[in-house]
Structure formats: structure tokens, C-alpha cells
Amino acid sequence: MSNPQEAIKEKSMIIQKEMLGNLFTELSTAKENGKKVVYTFVPGNLTELILALDMLPVYPEINALQSGMRKKSGSYIKDAEKIGFSEDVCTYVKCDIGMMLNGNIGPTGEKLPDPDMLLLSYTGCFTFLKWFENLERLFPGVEIAMLHTPYQEDGRITDDQVNYMVKQLKEEVIPKMEKVAGKKMDYNRLSKMLANSAKSEDLWVKVLESAKNVPSPIDSYFAGVYYMGPLNTAFRGTDMALQYYQELFNEVDDRLKKGLLPINPEGEMKKERYRLVVEGPPNWTNFREFWKIFYDMGAVIVASTYTKVGGVYDRGFRHEPEKPLESLSKYCMGCYTNLNLEQRVDLIEHYIKEYKADGFLINSIKSCNSFSAGQLLMMREIEQRCGVPVGFIESDLVDPRYFSYANIKNRLESYFQMLEQRKIIMSQEATV
Amino acid sequence: MNSPEQQLEKLLDECKTLAFDLNFTYAKDWKKQSKNRLLVGYLPIYVPREIIHAANALPVGIMGVGDRKQIIKGDAYYQSYICHLPRGIIEMALDHNLENFDGFLFPAICDCVRNLSGMFKIVKKGKFTRYFDYPQNFDALIGGVFYRELLETVIHDMYLLNGVKITIENLNHSIKLYNINRRLIEKIYDIRQEFPWRLSAVDVYHIIRAGLVITVEKHNEILEEVVSLIEKDSGEPLDNIRVVVSGSFCEQPPVGLIKSIEMAGCYIVDDDFMLGSRWIQGDINAATNNPVNEIVKSFLEQSAPSSAIYDVANPKGKRLVDLVKKRKADGVIFCAASFCDPALLDRPDLQKSCDEAGVNHINFQFHENTGQFKVIKEQAGTFSDSIKLWV
Numbered sequence: 001m002s003n004p005q006e007a008i009k010e011k012s013m014i015i016q017k018e019m020l021g022n023l024f025t026e027l028s029t030a031k032e033n034g035k036k037v038v039y040t041f042v043p044g045n046l047t048e049l050i051l052a053l054d055m056l057p058v059y060p061e062i063n064a065l066q067s068g069m070r071k072k073s074g075s076y077i078k079d080a081e082k083i084g085f086s087e088d089v090c091t092y093v094k095c096d097i098g099m100m101l102n103g104n105i106g107p108t109g110e111k112l113p114d115p116d117m118l119l120l121s122y123t124g125c126f127t128f129l130k131w132f133e134n135l136e137r138l139f140p141g142v143e144i145a146m147l148h149t150p151y152q153e154d155g156r157i158t159d160d161q162v163n164y165m166v167k168q169l170k171e172e173v174i175p176k177m178e179k180v181a182g183k184k185m186d187y188n189r190l191s192k193m194l195a196n197s198a199k200s201e202d203l204w205v206k207v208l209e210s211a212k213n214v215p216s217p218i219d220s221y222f223a224g225v226y227y228m229g230p231l232n233t234a235f236r237g238t239d240m241a242l243q244y245y246q247e248l249f250n251e252v253d254d255r256l257k258k259g260l261l262p263i264n265p266e267g268e269m270k271k272e273r274y275r276l277v278v279e280g281p282p283n284w285t286n287f288r289e290f291w292k293i294f295y296d297m298g299a300v301i302v303a304s305t306y307t308k309v310g311g312v313y314d315r316g317f318r319h320e321p322e323k324p325l326e327s328l329s330k331y332c333m334g335c336y337t338n339l340n341l342e343q344r345v346d347l348i349e350h351y352i353k354e355y356k357a358d359g360f361l362i363n364s365i366k367s368c369n370s371f372s373a374g375q376l377l378m379m380r381e382i383e384q385r386c387g388v389p390v391g392f393i394e395s396d397l398v399d400p401r402y403f404s405y406a407n408i409k410n411r412l413e414s415y416f417q418m419l420e421q422r423k424i425i426m427s428q429e430a431t432v
Numbered sequence: 433m434n435s436p437e438q439q440l441e442k443l444l445d446e447c448k449t450l451a452f453d454l455n456f457t458y459a460k461d462w463k464k465q466s467k468n469r470l471l472v473g474y475l476p477i478y479v480p481r482e483i484i485h486a487a488n489a490l491p492v493g494i495m496g497v498g499d500r501k502q503i504i505k506g507d508a509y510y511q512s513y514i515c516h517l518p519r520g521i522i523e524m525a526l527d528h529n530l531e532n533f534d535g536f537l538f539p540a541i542c543d544c545v546r547n548l549s550g551m552f553k554i555v556k557k558g559k560f561t562r563y564f565d566y567p568q569n570f571d572a573l574i575g576g577v578f579y580r581e582l583l584e585t586v587i588h589d590m591y592l593l594n595g596v597k598i599t600i601e602n603l604n605h606s607i608k609l610y611n612i613n614r615r616l617i618e619k620i621y622d623i624r625q626e627f628p629w630r631l632s633a634v635d636v637y638h639i640i641r642a643g644l645v646i647t648v649e650k651h652n653e654i655l656e657e658v659v660s661l662i663e664k665d666s667g668e669p670l671d672n673i674r675v676v677v678s679g680s681f682c683e684q685p686p687v688g689l690i691k692s693i694e695m696a697g698c699y700i701v702d703d704d705f706m707l708g709s710r711w712i713q714g715d716i717n718a719a720t721n722n723p724v725n726e727i728v729k730s731f732l733e734q735s736a737p738s739s740a741i742y743d744v745a746n747p748k749g750k751r752l753v754d755l756v757k758k759r760k761a762d763g764v765i766f767c768a769a770s771f772c773d774p775a776l777l778d779r780p781d782l783q784k785s786c787d788e789a790g791v792n793h794i795n796f797q798f799h800e801n802t803g804q805f806k807v808i809k810e811q812a813g814t815f816s817d818s819i820k821l822w823v
């Protein structure tokens with residue numbers, strides 16, 4: 001018999017599953033139903049614009065991570081390498097290209113529709129630009145719109161940057177989208193969606209901040225990647241997404257009131273031994289095994305930077321219905337990988353302090369220069385500023401050749417020992 | 433009186449020394465000679481050096497340490513799967529090679545350079561550090577306006593340090609000097625297209641790279657002399673094929689690699705090694721009342737093809753094939769730095785364009801400190817032989 005918590009938990013999961021199911025059904029019948037399909041990226045995504053024009057989004061990154069979880073990425077990557085892609089480059093790109101070479105079969109086993117438009121919202125990662133240039137060549141003649149998101153090089157968003165983005169949206173991106181959609185943007189509808197987005201974002205922040213409690217009722221990384229899904233992808237701004245976050249918040253709040261610990265694939269965690277902040281994306285090919293190393297050791301991720309790639313809402317940003325284009329521009333510029341290195345260090349420091357973390361861990365991803373270049377310096381900075389033990393492991397997103405279970409487990413075990421010793425020392429000091 | 437060969441030899445020696453002076457002695461001496469002078473370091477590929485020159489500053493290209501400096505600290509800052517260039521640059525910064533530099537510009541070419549700009553901020557190098565986020569939108573009223581604002585920011589950064597106001601006259605003057613510089617460089621490439629034996633690819637490399645660390649005035653003098661010397665007949669042609677080298681726009685191949693390609697029987701008739709010096713194709717108008725706008729316009733309309741520029745409206749593959757035709761090359765050698773996403777992600781499509789146009793090609797990867805060239809030489813040699821046999 002399932003206990004009530006599991007039943008509640010299931011509800012948000014059911015909603016998410018239903019949302020995804022509906023999306024993929026719509027995608028599989030898109031061509032018959034005359035629905036236009038837009039391929040776009042997660043960070044700095046313009047989902048509300050796509051949905052307000054009744055088009056359907058497809059996120060190549062999500063396809064790649066799904067292929068990784070379904071153990072298909074290895075062969076897709078090799079197929080891309082066979083046509084000249086170097087072993088050295090981002091494996092998301094290769095996995096996606098490999099998937100296209102193999103008939104563009106999506107996560108549900110059905111063929112994904114070809115794009116009617118490529119919307120290159122180029123936020124926080126230079127490789128996106130190369131990715132879409134390559135996609136454009138796979139789908140010659142497809143409409144392609146580029147939105148250049150300036151980097152927060154000075155640690156802030158300037159008016160010049162906002163104006164630049166708004167102009168791109170108004171004069172290039174939206175007109176192209178309208179052309180493909182065959183209709184004009186309904187700004188009232190867009191504003192309503194943005195209002196919905198902001199409400200979902202409020203709830204999402206509450207979910208994230210629940211991890212400030214000791215013990216935490218959630219794992220902000222391994223479970224966080226599921227929680228962030230609707231907001232980061234095809235559903236932000238929809239009623240369904242809002243319903244999902246309301247449900248999720250209720251569940252988390254309930255767990256908190258009952259003093260329950262995070263749920264993992266094997267059930268509920270019994271004891272929180274270590275509270276960690278993690279930087280970098282997870283590995284997808286061995287996601288479950290990777291997660292298990294942590295929960296087996298009683299380690300809970302109380303905050304992670306990866307769950308902010310689709311927006312750093314916990315530092316105050318909300319979509320604003322009154323200023324739709326300005327706010328979408330600021331949203332794009334505010335995503336985690338678009339922050340400069342100092343801002344990233346500041347954010348991590350804030351997490352370590354606010355979430356009472358025992359340690360800081362980097363999962364450095366071979367594929368991803370956007371995340372990885374500079375992480376070793378970030379690690380030193382954090383060590384100096386916060387005085388917590390820092391750990392460093394390496395893997396890849398979707399290339400199984402770069403996930404060494406034994407190696408990662410060894411490193412993590414040493415790291416947990418370090419955390420344990422520090423705890424002992426600190427408790428001895430406290431009693432002296 | 434020295435013979436032309438001796439004169440050329442002397443010039444080449446001078447350029448070689450300048451090109452690989454990782455202490456930037458010339459630049460630092462130049463700065464000492466007068467107050468209000470600034471040194472502004474920039475990373476690959478391109479910054480409009482004209483605006484720096486006009487602000488009484490010397491733009492200094494920082495192209496990495498190549499195989500000339502042992503990396504000790506840099507490796508502790510970068511994982512093994514990140515290209516070599518930034519680790520050499522952080523090593524230089526920590527070893528005080530970049531002392532006396534006033535500011536640094538990090539062009540928006542990739543996430544490694546982008547994040548390196550943040551590392552410079554964290555380790556507090558330079559009085560200003562700017563990620564030079566040039567636009568990927570090429571509409572004058574959108575990307576153009578944004579780019580102009582970016583240039584004004586950098587102009588202001590320099591003004592705060594030396595109080596020099598850029599006037600229309602002095603910016604036009606700077607544009608003129610860099611127009612001459614670009615023309616002379618193209619002249620050298622044009623002469624080499626006809627007579628590649630008169631000057632080796634390594635010599636050209638040294639000559640152009642030297643220009644990154646000295647004043648444009650001095651570089652123009654050197655270039656003029658080189659042009660006048662190579663305009664005269666000299667040397668003997670070898671039975672070599674003619675190739676374009678593509679992909680080494682940022683991290684630079686070691687000189688030994690360039691040499692190996694030529695020794696294997698391939699004249700390099702064009703390349704993207706020092707792309708920043710050749711970025712703007714053609715002259716920039718130097719006779720207007722709005723020279724900053726002319727610089728903006730040149731970026732939007734006259735930029736060379738590059739992996740750092742969004743190319744959907746102007747595909748690089750076609751431009752590469754056009755270059756091969758223009759230089760009457762027999763093939764392309766794709767030669768990119770390992771772990772360089774921009775270059776390596778362009779490669780399949782560029783290769784496809786070559787295939788479609790019937791252009792032969794081979795490819796390999798390098799690190800700036802690669803020390804073994806045997807395989808590369810063999811590959812290039814086989815390439816050369818096969819072209820000679822079949823073409």
C-alpha cells in the first residue's frame with residue numbers, strides 16, 4: 001500500500017507526465033493538423049512567444065538528454081563523428097545530429113516533425129550558434145531567426161543591451177515567427193501567459209527555497225532537474241504549468257511540515273548527513289547510478305547552479321506582463337550561463353551560506369566550455385571565501401565514454417570522508 | 433650595402449623575435465616613452481585596433497604562448513579537455529608577462545575566451561577588462577547601434593585612464609594607417625599566390641604576427657620593405673601543390689607545424705592564422721565626419737568569414753571554396769586546435785562544401801605546443817603526392 005506522501009508526490013508527476021504526453025502527441029500530429037514546429041534552446045527560451053502564436057516548441061537539448069537517459073546517445077554520437085564531427089566537441093550537438101541522421105526519432109519512439117523554424121536564442125553558450133548553423137544545413141531553406149543575447153560581462157544588464165534585444169525581437173524575431181505562424185502576435189494573450197509564468201516562478205522559488213530547511217525536503221539537483229522541466233521548456237506560461245507548480249509546492253510543503261526527507265528512486269531518504277551545493281550539469285547516461293552514490297551516502301543537494309540554466313528566479317527575476325519584450329530580454333540575459341564568472345561565484349557563495357551547505361562540489365562536463373572553462377578558479381574562490389570542503393569530479397552529459405563509475409565513486413567517497421572529518425572537527429570545536 | 437636577400441633575412445629575424453616576445457618588450461618600451469600612453473591587450477581574433485590607436489594606446493595581440501613557455505600554473509586552472517590557448521594566457525598573466533598592460537579586450541569568439549575575461553576580473557588583471565561582445569545581428573540599426581555603444585564604452589574606458597579624447601581627425605588618421613596595413617598584408621598574400629617560393633609561409637606568419645605587438649606605423653614600414661623585396665624575382669619554384677589552411681584562427685599552430693606542411697610539399701597560399709589582422713576585407717572609409725560609424729559599418733559588411741560569426745546569411749563553406757578558387761589552390765588543409773568547438777563544429781560543413789565543389793581536403797588537429805609533426809608531415813606529404821598524381 002502506498003503511503004499518502006507518495007500519493008501526493010505522484011500527483012505532480014502525473015501532471016508532468018500528462019503534459020509531456022500531450023506535447024508529444026501534438027508533435028506527432030503537427031503536420032496533419034497544420035501546427036508549426038519551432039526548434040529552440042532551453043536557456044533564454046522564448047516559449048511564451050512560441051505558444052502565443054500557437055506553435056509547438058522542440059528543444060534539441062532535451063532530446064539529447066533523453067537520448068542519453070535511454071542509452072541511445074552513444075551510437076548517435078558515433079554516427080555524428082562518422083560524418084566528420086570531432087571527438088572533442090560538445091556531445092549534445094553530436095547526439096542531436098546523430099538523432100537526425102537516424103530519422104529524428106524522438107523520446108517517445110515517434111518521429112519528431114521537421115522544424116518550420118529554427119529559433120536560435122543564443123544565450124549563455126557560443127556552441128548554440130554553431131549548433132543552429134549545422135541544423136540550418138540539415139534543413140535547408142527553413143526559416144531561421146537569431147536572437148543574440150549579450151553577455152553580462154560587467155556583472156549587470158545595461159539599458160543598451162535591453163534595447164538591442166528588444167529591437168531584435170520586434171524587428172526580426174517576432175516578424176519571422178508571425179510569418180511562419182501565419183498570424184499576428186496577440187500581445188494580450190502574451191501578457192496573460194507572462195503573468196502565468198511569473199506565478200509559476202513564485203511557486204518554483206518557494207520549492208527551491210524549501211531546501212534552506214534542515215533537513216531539506218527536496219534534492220535540488222537530481223530531483224530538481226525534473227521539477228524545473230515545465231518551467232524551462234514547452235510549458236512556461238500555461239495553466240498546466242501553473243497547476244503543476246501549485247501541486248509540487250503543496251507536496252513539498254506537506255513534506256516539510258511532516259519533517260520528511262527527499263524522495264529518490266528507491267524511496268525516501270532516512271537521514272540527511274551532508275548538505276551540498278553543486279555546480280555543473282549532471283551526467284545523463286548514468287543518471288540513476290550517479291544519483292545513487294549521493295543518496296546512499298546521505299548527501300542532499302540543497303542548491304545547484306544547473307537548475308538555474310533556464311532562469312535565476314530565486315534572485316528575484318520574474319517575467320513581467322506589462323513589459324513583455326523587455327522582460328523576455330532580461331530573462332534571456334539573466335540565465336545562469338549568461339552570468340559572468342564573478343556573478344557565478346557570488347551566487348554559489350550565497351547558496352553555500354543561505355542553504356547552510358557543508359560542501360561544494362563541481363561536476364565538470366567535458367562537453368561544455370560554457371560551464372566548465374574557469375571552474376577550477378571558481379572552486380578556489382569558493383574555498384577561500386566560504387572555507388567549506390570543495391570537490392571536483394568529471395564526466396560528460398551524454399557521451400557514455402566519459403562516465404567512469406569507479407572513478408567518480410572513488411572520488412566522491414574520499415570527498416564524503418573529508419566532509420565527515422570536518423564535521424567531527426567542528427563538533428569537537430563546538431564542545432570545547 | 434646589404435644584398436636584397438640579406439635585407440630580407442634581417443627583417444625576418446627582427447619579425448621573428450618580435451612575434452614571439454612573450455614579454456612584449458617593444459610595447460612596454462613604447463609605453464614608457466611618453467605619458468598618457470596605454471597598452472591594451474586583446475585576444476584572438478579581432479578588435480578594431482583603430483580606436484585604440486586613436487586613443488594614444490597600443491593594441492597588443494595576445495595570441496597565446498605556443499610552444500615557447502612551459503605551462504605550470506595554467507594547467508591548474510584548466511581541465512584537460514579545454515583547448516590550450518587560455519591556459520597559456522593565464523600563465524602569462526600570473527607570471528607578470530602582462531605587467532604594465534592597462535586593459536584587456538576579450539572578443540566574443542567562444543565560451544573559453546568569454547570565461548577567461550571573468551578570470552582576469554577575478555585575479556584582478558588590468559585596469560579594465562571587457563568582453564568584447566560584438567553583435568551577431570548585422571542590421572545597421574540593430575546590431576550596428578549596439579556595436580557602436582560597445583565601441584563608445586571601450587573608448588570611455590581608455591579616456592578614464594589617459595584623458596585622451598578621440599577626435600574625428602585622429603580616428604580617420606588611424607583608419608588610414610590600418611587601411612595601409614591591411615593592403616600591404618594582402619599584397620604579400622597576392623605576391624605569394626603567384627610566387628610562393630619567394631617567402632615561406634613561416635616567414636609570412638612571423639611578419640604578420642610581429643604586427644600585433646608593435647605600432648602600426650612601424651609595421652607598415654616593415655611590410656613596405658618586405659613587399660618591395662619580394663616583388664623582385666628570387667628563389668626557385670618547387671614542385672609543390674598549393675593549399676589553403678583553414679581552422680587555426682585562434683589558438684595558433686606551432687611554427688614547426690606550418691613548416692612541416694610546406695616541407696611536405698604544400699605551398700600555403702592562404703590561411704586564417706592571423707585572421708584578426710585581415711578581418712576587415714578592403715578599406716574602411718577614412719574621410720568622413722563619423723569615423724566610429726565607419727568602423728561599425730566595416731564590421732557589419734566587410735568581416736572575413738570566421739567560425740566566430742553567425743553565417744546563415746553568408747555561408748562560410750561557399751566563401752572558403754571561393755577563396756580556394758581565387759588563390760588557385762589545389763586543396764584545403766583543415767587544421768584546427770583540439771577542443772576548439774567553433775572551429776571543429778564548422779569543419780563537417782566546410783568539408784561538405786569542398787566535396788561538392790570538388791576540392792580535395794585533409795584534416796588534423798593540434799595543440800599550440802604540439803611537438804611532434806611526423807604524422808602531420810606524412811599526411812600532408814601523401815595529400816600532396818595524391819594531388820600531383822591525380823590532378
Ligand code: SF4
Nearest residue numbers: 090125127368369370
Ligand atoms: S556547450 Fe554546454 S551549454 Fe552549450 S550546447 Fe553544449 S552542453 Fe549545452
Ligand code: SF4
Nearest residue numbers: 515542544682683772
Ligand atoms: S582555440 Fe577555440 S575554443 Fe580555444 S579559445 Fe580559441 S576559439 Fe575558443
